[in-house]
Amino acid sequence: MAASAGTLSAAPKSRRSVAPGLSIGLSTLYLSLIVLLPLAALSWRAHGWDAVSTAQGVSALKLTLGLSLVVALVNAVAGTAIAWSLVRDRFVGQGFVNALVDLPFALPTIVAGLTLLALYGPKSPVGVNAAFTRWGLLLALLFVTLPFVVRTVQPVLFELDREMEDAAASLGAGRVTTFLRIILPSILPAILSGVALAFARAVGEFGAVVLISGNLPFKTEVVSVYVFGRLESGDPGGAAAASVVILLISFGVLLAIGGLRRWVTKHDR
Amino acid sequence: MRRISLALLIALLLPALAAGASKDTKLTLVAYSTPKEAYGQLITAFQKTQAGNGVTFSQSYAASGEQSRAVAAGLDADVVAFSLEPDITSLVQKKIVASSWNKDKYKGMVTRSVVVFVVRDGNPKKLKSWNDLLKAGVQVITPNPFTSGGARWNVMAAYGGALRSGKSPKQAVDYLGKLWKHVVAQPTSAREGLQTFLAGRGDVFLAYENEALFAQKKGQPVQFVIPKATILIENPIAVPSTSKHKAEANAFVKFLRTTAAQKIFADNGYRPVVSAAARGFNFPTRPQLFTIKYVGGWAKVEKKFFDPRTGIMVRFQGSNGG
Amino acid sequence: MIGKYALRLFSLGYLAVLLVAPVGYVFWQTFEHGVGPAWDAVTTPDALHALKVTLILTAIAVPANTIFGVLCALAIVRHRYPGAGIVNAVVDLPLALSPVVVGLALLLLYGRGGWLGGHGIVFALPGMVLATIFVSLPFVVREVVPVLREIGTEQEQAAATLGASALQTFLRVTWPAIRYATAYGVVLTTARALGEFGAVSVVSGRLAGETESLTLYVQDRYQSFDTTGAYAAAVVLALLAMATLLLMTRLKPKEGTQ
Numbered sequence: 001m002a003a004s005a006g007t008l009s010a011a012p013k014s015r016r017s018v019a020p021g022l023s024i025g026l027s028t029l030y031l032s033l034i035v036l037l038p039l040a041a042l043s044w045r046a047h048g049w050d051a052v053s054t055a056q057g058v059s060a061l062k063l064t065l066g067l068s069l070v071v072a073l074v075n076a077v078a079g080t081a082i083a084w085s086l087v088r089d090r091f092v093g094q095g096f097v098n099a100l101v102d103l104p105f106a107l108p109t110i111v112a113g114l115t116l117l118a119l120y121g122p123k124s125p126v127g128v129n130a131a132f133t134r135w136g137l138l139l140a141l142l143f144v145t146l147p148f149v150v151r152t153v154q155p156v157l158f159e160l161d162r163e164m165e166d167a168a169a170s171l172g173a174g175r176v177t178t179f180l181r182i183i184l185p186s187i188l189p190a191i192l193s194g195v196a197l198a199f200a201r202a203v204g205e206f207g208a209v210v211l212i213s214g215n216l217p218f219k220t221e222v223v224s225v226y227v228f229g230r231l232e233s234g235d236p237g238g239a240a241a242a243s244v245v246i247l248l249i250s251f252g253v254l255l256a257i258g259g260l261r262r263w264v265t266k267h268d269r
Numbered sequence: 270m271r272r273i274s275l276a277l278l279i280a281l282l283l284p285a286l287a288a289g290a291s292k293d294t295k296l297t298l299v300a301y302s303t304p305k306e307a308y309g310q311l312i313t314a315f316q317k318t319q320a321g322n323g324v325t326f327s328q329s330y331a332a333s334g335e336q337s338r339a340v341a342a343g344l345d346a347d348v349v350a351f352s353l354e355p356d357i358t359s360l361v362q363k364k365i366v367a368s369s370w371n372k373d374k375y376k377g378m379v380t381r382s383v384v385v386f387v388v389r390d391g392n393p394k395k396l397k398s399w400n401d402l403l404k405a406g407v408q409v410i411t412p413n414p415f416t417s418g419g420a421r422w423n424v425m426a427a428y429g430g431a432l433r434s435g436k437s438p439k440q441a442v443d444y445l446g447k448l449w450k451h452v453v454a455q456p457t458s459a460r461e462g463l464q465t466f467l468a469g470r471g472d473v474f475l476a477y478e479n480e481a482l483f484a485q486k487k488g489q490p491v492q493f494v495i496p497k498a499t500i501l502i503e504n505p506i507a508v509p510s511t512s513k514h515k516a517e518a519n520a521f522v523k524f525l526r527t528t529a530a531q532k533i534f535a536d537n538g539y540r541p542v543v544s545a546a547a548r549g550f551n552f553p554t555r556p557q558l559f560t561i562k563y564v565g566g567w568a569k570v571e572k573k574f575f576d577p578r579t580g581i582m583v584r585f586q587g588s589n590g591g
Numbered sequence: 592m593i594g595k596y597a598l599r600l601f602s603l604g605y606l607a608v609l610l611v612a613p614v615g616y617v618f619w620q621t622f623e624h625g626v627g628p629a630w631d632a633v634t635t636p637d638a639l640h641a642l643k644v645t646l647i648l649t650a651i652a653v654p655a656n657t658i659f660g661v662l663c664a665l666a667i668v669r670h671r672y673p674g675a676g677i678v679n680a681v682v683d684l685p686l687a688l689s690p691v692v693v694g695l696a697l698l699l700l701y702g703r704g705g706w707l708g709g710h711g712i713v714f715a716l717p718g719m720v721l722a723t724i725f726v727s728l729p730f731v732v733r734e735v736v737p738v739l740r741e742i743g744t745e746q747e748q749a750a751a752t753l754g755a756s757a758l759q760t761f762l763r764v765t766w767p768a769i770r771y772a773t774a775y776g777v778v779l780t781t782a783r784a785l786g787e788f789g790a791v792s793v794v795s796g797r798l799a800g801e802t803e804s805l806t807l808y809v810q811d812r813y814q815s816f817d818t819t820g821a822y823a824a825a826v827v828l829a830l831l832a833m834a835t836l837l838l839m840t841r842l843k844p845k846e847g848t849q
Binding site for chain 2: 702708710713714793798799800811813814815
């Protein structure tokens, strides 16, 4: 770490205050241009809010939100476990498995759908037929959200300072206690970060779920398919309206996850 | 001296004159996904004709509704070929296609097909007519008519089939309701529907003959039955008024209705609009064939059955069984 | 001790079902008829052009989102400005939109009659770039934010009191701490950019040989019942994603350092 020749002069305020202005300004501008403008255009076009309040629409919304929360929860646990296995454990083929983790993401959703239908559908080679049910939907969503929690937790876990764990162990704390009291609080923000991504992705997923779910209204139709139906039936305003509602609800959940993180870290420190 | 300079001048001008005379046109064809191979062959054939000499093509293939929306949003097209008429009507409403597009002797259509039942090997459940589909335990697959415009052909074929068998309009609607209880999967597109069926789901898949024939051509294990009463699918084509190469585009569309071109369509599974081209191909006539006019025409049908709020099919959407 | 093996069993079992089996299936479908047909499928002119388009989209979207991601993370975590919490949530929103709606929004904005409607954005490469950036936006931010929170500001403050400029502090103190997380962010962003289908499909106009990306090519092969071709192109995307990971793990700090 470089230190300039020991002068304790007050660091020039002007130079340091540029950084906050720059990072806040640039990132907000980028976000506005890339994300907010299209969303504004979408909201502008939205009309026909009854598109969202039909029985079918509400059912699709409930199904999507419910499943996405379940997916987020499962990923929180499984993703952490996998990240742990990839960082703290040693087994044959570990590097290879690590390289595969991003693939559910890089594969086009149609390939994901075809693969899952072939493996876990009516002609399953392992006798597992989850297709055309909510289990199939869950499977597809878990597939496409797999990398998130794993990849957000991995770097944090890797750089975790082992001293505290060693100290706890030498004081007689069991592995579970060590994990809950020392490791978990440090990686929880990362877990929640991945959870937010998984939730958002699950809400917006279309391509990977359409084949395996069968899209039966009130049973396995997710809201992205319902919205697509509105668009294709000549009701773009309704499609936009439904999307804005989904966005607002997701936004609320994401804010809540952020709040959860703040609450957890406040209580811990 | 003067003769040489004159000759030089002509020699210099000649390439420019020639360039002006040769056709350097690029036509953009925006079509739905199924006829891609057909159009590939047709374009090659067109380029061998006088009218098509020197004409190059930019081609786009995607779902019919998606393409219609793309053209409406500014995708420049010289020829639009969609799977059903309403996708062109919406462009007429946006003043991109002239309302006279279907005032020719072909009513604007370029290919035809019929709705068929794709069944399991040997048709074990003996599904031959629309009433057979209501037998206990029969599982039906059809694309969702709200997410796939083409699937509306299926619904209207079922409705018209019921009318043909002597039912009143009200009874025919009841039939649709009963049929919908047998639907066990509603894929978002026809191709997805075939995939779902081939993956092992359902006893029958409501499909279009041209897609079934194309799948067979590609080695897929597809067997199908054409019910006695079925709808004549007609696929429209038009040259948008916003096209910058109307002459060449119209020449291409005219070419597509020559016997030679129609034979290429037939080879790819489509029923031709020019009857002479059907000779030598197996396109069985059906005794109770009907068109969209028989069930009211697209404008009426869209409102009555497929309006996302008040359409009849919305009511039935909650009753899928399986 | 049981705990350790139970954990390993759970993780590996989960991965086997949800990762290894599907990926294995994809590779099997690709090479079922040998390497020849697969190779032929991905070296057709259309395939190569589609690959080129995908690489261009990725080469623009990933650096853009990485720079934004780091800046945004710094802004959210270090400079607690009013609205930082909202920005933090907004960053994830692109994922919650289904791809068709993303395409719709972009068409509404940049298409005929839109607010910024004009020629040459949609149905051309710029529109596809915008769609790709949109859907792959959050990942670097999401990776870097927890690490920034975790490492705290002590070292940065120490550097500042010793007279280091903002840039020096960033390069010498912050960056070494976040670069591994950034690397994973880049990997996720790249994977997403490579695999994006829906939004790009709507916004590209799908002009064969011009605005077709590799994922669109996959669908094109699938439509034509060319299973080998579709899966082979998907394998190309998978290999590109894995290559990115291999590249990024070079940014991995030595084990156990802080």
